[in-house]
Amino acid sequence: MSKVQDAVVEIQSALTKRLKLEAPRFALESAGSKVSGSIISDSFKGMADSERQRRIWDALDEEYGAESVHRAGTFLAFTPDEWDLSEDSDSRD
Amino acid sequence: MADESKKPKAMGEADYRKGALDRIGESFILLRNEAFGGSAYLAGRGAEGALRAVLWKADPEIQQGKKSLDTGHDLRKLLTNVRNLGLLHAGGPDDPLITAVQRVARLWYNNMRFESSRAVETRWYQLGEVTGKRTIKQAASEFYDACSVVIKRCEALCQKSRMP
Numbered sequence: 001m002s003k004v005q006d007a008v009v010e011i012q013s014a015l016t017k018r019l020k021l022e023a024p025r026f027a028l029e030s031a032g033s034k035v036s037g038s039i040i041s042d043s044f045k046g047m048a049d050s051e052r053q054r055r056i057w058d059a060l061d062e063e064y065g066a067e068s069v070h071r072a073g074t075f076l077a078f079t080p081d082e083w084d085l086s087e088d089s090d091s092r093d
Numbered sequence: 094m095a096d097e098s099k100k101p102k103a104m105g106e107a108d109y110r111k112g113a114l115d116r117i118g119e120s121f122i123l124l125r126n127e128a129f130g131g132s133a134y135l136a137g138r139g140a141e142g143a144l145r146a147v148l149w150k151a152d153p154e155i156q157q158g159k160k161s162l163d164t165g166h167d168l169r170k171l172l173t174n175v176r177n178l179g180l181l182h183a184g185g186p187d188d189p190l191i192t193a194v195q196r197v198a199r200l201w202y203n204n205m206r207f208e209s210s211r212a213v214e215t216r217w218y219q220l221g222e223v224t225g226k227r228t229i230k231q232a233a234s235e236f237y238d239a240c241s242v243v244i245k246r247c248e249a250l251c252q253k254s255r256m257p
Contacts, residue, residue, distance in 0.1 A: 027252075036114055038248060049241035050234045053121045074118025076245050083249055 004030040011035045018059035036073030040083045052077035106150040113142035117244050129233040130210030136240035137201030143247035144171040150251055151178045168198040193242035
């Protein structure tokens with residue numbers, strides 16, 4: 001596995017464990033030394049986006065400490081309903 | 094004569110998309126550190142970039158340079174252009190995006206980039222967004238949430254397999 005894949009897998013695993021994510025799906029990519037992308041899980045239901053971000057960054061800080069800002073870029077946190085809207089709109093036309 | 098190869102490359106869907114992701118990420122860092130003016134400015138800029146990414150990806154004429162993407166920084170106009178491409182439908186799951194763009198467009202303005210956080214707070218006070226009972230912290234947090242709705246929906250639209 002490449003270093004990039006390693007970094008992506010490590011972040012996925014850390015977030016799944018720390019946030020106790022239910023059936024998570026990830027669409028992450030590495031840009032330079034940082035991993036960014038989308039996280040999809042029912043665990044975000046009922047939370048405003050700012051709250052989702054607080055939890056994600058608290059989890060990353062717990063896992064990596066001050067290193068977190070060097071490893072992580074931006075994560076968008078979706079519920080499955082929010083993410084799968086694109087499929088719904090395909091069939092609406 | 095200018096060397097054509099040294100001209101900056103025109104921005105495309107991926108550039109706008111990744112820029113929007115970076116801006117909303119940076120906005121949250123500022124929000125977390127209670128730098129509300131900068132947070133609001135970057136979140137709004139991210140929303141603009143995300144709408145531009147969708148337009149670029151969905152409109153072949155923009156990709157071919159036959160049509161300009163330069164709509165200024167009018168978020169409502171960008172939303173109208175997205176809607177005109179048949180990508181949004183009122184009265185359904187796109188409603189949160191439409192509502193969020195209206196909310197962001199009311200509070201965000203391009204000159205925010207020059208203003209102090211205090212000036213942004215004063216403007217939002219005049220608009221009734223900040224009141225005696227509703228702090229700039231609450232207002233900035235909800236503004237961030239609205240921009241996130243826009244960026245996330247645009248990200249999902251960009252993932253649509255049917256889009257060119």
